[in-house]
Amino acid sequence: MKMRTGFVSNSSSSSFIIKNISGSPKSLVDFAMEVKYLATEYEECYDYGTENCEEEFVNSAHQRFSENPRNNEWAPYERKIKTFGDEDGDSIGRVFDYMLRYGGESESFSWEFYQHCR
Secondary structure, X not given: OOOOOOOOOOOOEEEEEEXXXXXXXXXHXXXXXXXXXXXXXXXXXXXXXXXXXXXXXXXXXXXXXXXXXXXXXXXXXXXXXXXXXXXXXXXXXHHHHHHOOOOEEOXXXXXXXXXXXX
16 A cells, blocks of 8 residues: 655645726736625635634735736736635635635626636
8 A cells, every 4th residue: 555645735726717807907906905805705604713814815915916016917908817726825815716716796807717628
């Protein structure tokens, strides 16, 4: 029998098509600010136990944006495929991985689940 030793992960990630539906440039921080209610919904659904979940969520968007601004900006009407997962180790990855799956729309963005064809 083979036994696996070392790090074993049960994490996942999901990809989404996110579109800036406004006529102005937008960033991941803008998106997070518009949908921060998803962090509260996530906490209620999955009982993760985080206080100030919306603040933590927006702060993790700021962190990701500062690490890679170009990849986290949308030109007006631009679509991007973005991947989020709980293995990202931040609030935005954890929340978006689960809460964007059914699609939706905010003031400046629309999103849908992206299925990879292999």
